[in-house]
Amino acid sequence: MQPLDKDQFLENLQKIYVDDVGVIVDSCHSIFKIEDFHHKNIRDIFPLVDSIFEMLSTMARVDFPIQIQKIKTTFPPLKGFYDFVFEKVIIQDKEMIILTIKDYTKLYTNLKEEMQKQNEVELKIK
Secondary structure (H helix, E strand, C coil), rough: CCCCCCHHHCCCCEEECCCCCCCCEECCCCCCCCCCCCEHHHHHCCCHHHHHHHHHHCHHHHHEEECCCCCCCCCCCCCCCCCEEEEEECCCCCEEEEEEEECCHHHHHHHHHHHHHHHHHHHHHH
């Protein structure tokens, strides 16, 4: 069996650029509009990012990217399932963290439904 190529199921992605303390500097608007959050701290928006930000900010660039999969957030514009990918880059002599949000809602929803069906079959067998 061949490994699953998740990128064929990628629905959308958004890159959010934050400075060394977490303030949102820039973003595309692929998944949600960032205007309301521009110049706000990403740590206040995503509790997951807040919980790991100190670690991310002290890590060396060679230790990246960091990927966290199958995230369901409490952030209202993100209603599905996402992968978060963190990278550290230098832009105009400033170190920044890029959070790429990858939308895999359909894929993860289908996988969840399949797992549920398998669990129900196993429970009936027992």
